Amino acid sequence: MYQSDLVQLQPTDEHNQKLEANVHPPAWVNPVPSQPYHLVIIGAGTAGLVTAAGAAGLGARVALVERELMGGDCLNVGCVPSKGLIRAARVAATVRDAEPFGVKLAGDIRFDFAKAMRRMRELRAQISPNDSAERFSELGVDVFFGQAAFADNSTVSVNRSDGAVSQLQYKKAVIASGARASAPDIDGLQSVDYLTNENLFSLTELPPRLAVVGTGPVGVEMAQSFARFGSEVVLFDRGDQVLPREDPDAGAILAKQLQRDGIRLMLGSQEMKFSPADNDCIRVSVKQAGETVHTLVDQLLIAVGRAPNTEALNLESVGVKYDQNGIQVSDHLQTTNPRIYAAGDVCSKFKFTHAADFQARIVIQNSLFSIGPFGKKKASQLIIPWATYTAPEIAHVGLNEKEATQQGIPIDTYTQRLADVDRAILEGQDEGFVKVHTKRGSDLILGATIVAENAGDLICELTLAMQAGVGLSKIAATIHPYPTQADAIRKLGDQYNRTKLTPASKRILDLLRRINVGK
Numbered sequence: 001m002y003q004s005d006l007v008q009l010q011p012t013d014e015h016n017q018k019l020e021a022n023v024h025p026p027a028w029v030n031p032v033p034s035q036p037y038h039l040v041i042i043g044a045g046t047a048g049l050v051t052a053a054g055a056a057g058l059g060a061r062v063a064l065v066e067r068e069l070m071g072g073d074c075l076n077v078g079c080v081p082s083k084g085l086i087r088a089a090r091v092a093a094t095v096r097d098a099e100p101f102g103v104k105l106a107g108d109i110r111f112d113f114a115k116a117m118r119r120m121r122e123l124r125a126q127i128s129p130n131d132s133a134e135r136f137s138e139l140g141v142d143v144f145f146g147q148a149a150f151a152d153n154s155t156v157s158v159n160r161s162d163g164a165v166s167q168l169q170y171k172k173a174v175i176a177s178g179a180r181a182s183a184p185d186i187d188g189l190q191s192v193d194y195l196t197n198e199n200l201f202s203l204t205e206l207p208p209r210l211a212v213v214g215t216g217p218v219g220v221e222m223a224q225s226f227a228r229f230g231s232e233v234v235l236f237d238r239g240d241q242v243l244p245r246e247d248p249d250a251g252a253i254l255a256k257q258l259q260r261d262g263i264r265l266m267l268g269s270q271e272m273k274f275s276p277a278d279n280d281c282i283r284v285s286v287k288q289a290g291e292t293v294h295t296l297v298d299q300l301l302i303a304v305g306r307a308p309n310t311e312a313l314n315l316e317s318v319g320v321k322y323d324q325n326g327i328q329v330s331d332h333l334q335t336t337n338p339r340i341y342a343a344g345d346v347c348s349k350f351k352f353t354h355a356a357d358f359q360a361r362i363v364i365q366n367s368l369f370s371i372g373p374f375g376k377k378k379a380s381q382l383i384i385p386w387a388t389y390t391a392p393e394i395a396h397v398g399l400n401e402k403e404a405t406q407q408g409i410p411i412d413t414y415t416q417r418l419a420d421v422d423r424a425i426l427e428g429q430d431e432g433f434v435k436v437h438t439k440r441g442s443d444l445i446l447g448a449t450i451v452a453e454n455a456g457d458l459i460c461e462l463t464l465a466m467q468a469g470v471g472l473s474k475i476a477a478t479i480h481p482y483p484t485q486a487d488a489i490r491k492l493g494d495q496y497n498r499t500k501l502t503p504a505s506k507r508i509l510d511l512l513r514r515i516n517v518g519k
Contacts (some may be wrong), residue, residue: 009069037172039170047178049384073197077199094110179307179309181196186274192276194299241255280298333363348379431451432452445467
């Protein structure tokens with residue numbers, strides 16, 4: 001993929017022009033490499049950027065190659081634009097649901113979708129200097145734009161669309177080329193126009209009717225947002241739970257909220273088929289309970305499927321093994337070629353920006369500052385939380401009940417409902433919970449799920465506890481401000497402590513009381 005095939009930044013307004021000027025400057029001239037690089041990094045998404053900045057800051061000679069837009073999916077077509085859109089949708093819902101709080105609005109509430117999208121583009125452009133070619137050049141990184149490919153075991157070729165070729169000699173290389181949306185094999189899909197996360201954020205008009213296929217994070221986040229903007233949204237999935245990787249109790253709460261937001265849930269949809277309909281509409285046909293159901297929509301969002309960006313890298317020439325799931329790496333993030341490492345979505349099952357960030361830190365250590373087995377870090381030692389930014393949010397870290405059972409790990413489970421947390425009640429956000437799993441008979445935390453309006457923030461306390469080996473008893477002894485929703489986590493510590501009140505311990509406490517105050 002060359003410069004002419006870039007992810008298109010539409011519309012061509014001042015904000016997208018600013019973004020492009022930062023992350024793929026049209027007039028950029030690739031530098032002339034003068035000596036071998038300690039690291040040549042392919043891909044300037046999160047994994048590549050963190051590797052490049054960290055290695056250069058520690059004195060390494062670094063080259064960074066990007067064929068599309070620096071910042072990768074996260075900045076351009078993922079985390080940043082989606083969260084900008086989600087924030088606008090939350091405001092719309094807050095206004096819609098304001099009456100119980102004593103706020104009365106006269107007349108119809110109208111949402112300006114084009115203005116919300118313009119705000120998103122403005123803020124994305126505002127953030128983009130952090131990932132810009134100019135910034136990384138100032139950090140001492142040689143930035144190259146073009147298609148990278150391994151020429152041999154010490155050379156990466158960079159081919160530009162204008163025919164210019166750069167030959168980069170390397171001591172070590174890092175593949176951080178990421179992943180992209182891929183279209184699943186669904187009957188008729190190629191006969192209709194459809195959206196993915198790569199072009200969804202180019203919309204300037206709200207689709208009156210939107211079909212979303214997939215109830216993973218992208219599907220549910222965007223389905224809820226567009227419903228709150230005013231679209232009639234139908235959400236399809238062949239499974240029977242939204243967010244199938246999450247705790248079923250969490251999925252059930254979210255499903256109810258999606259329906260309250262006006263979304264038509266079509267779970268258990270089988271034999272899906274797409275076909276063009278009159279007036280540029282799309283017909284979605286599925287079987288449910290043995291009957292065929294037809295739905296007409298104006299736009300279709302496919303929110304299932306990711307494919308690693310491994311094509312055109314000529315990985316075979318350097319003995320790097322890969323498959324449809326991505327590049328094969330060891331626990332040290334080393335590929336089957338010991339001089340080449342990989343990080344981020346191209347090799348990881350955890351396709352999150354923060355996971356790519358910390359994998360990049362491992363790559364810096366292992367590729368540049370370890371000697372043999374000494375000083376090497378392992379990816380398996382990372383404790384990786386994640387969050388889905390619906391309302392309520394759903395956040396998770398470590399094991400869930402299903403995984404613990406599959407792995408034969410005995411656990412105890414403690415649950416605190418937000419319906420019994422004062423701050424959640426006062427804010428009208430009491431439909432949720434904090435659930436923590438500990439090692440059986442211990443307060444050692446093995447995993448947690450939180451369903452709350454700000455679950456992505458709350459999960460950090462439990463992630464830190466797991467990282468530091470802090471158990472529920474110490475959390476119980478930590479003062480939390482009152483009233484906060486985080487107090488739900490402290491209450492779980494109290495739950496654990498109450499399990500320690502055995503008959504024997506109660507007799508000892510009763511004896512101490514008698515000694516001090518008598519009968």
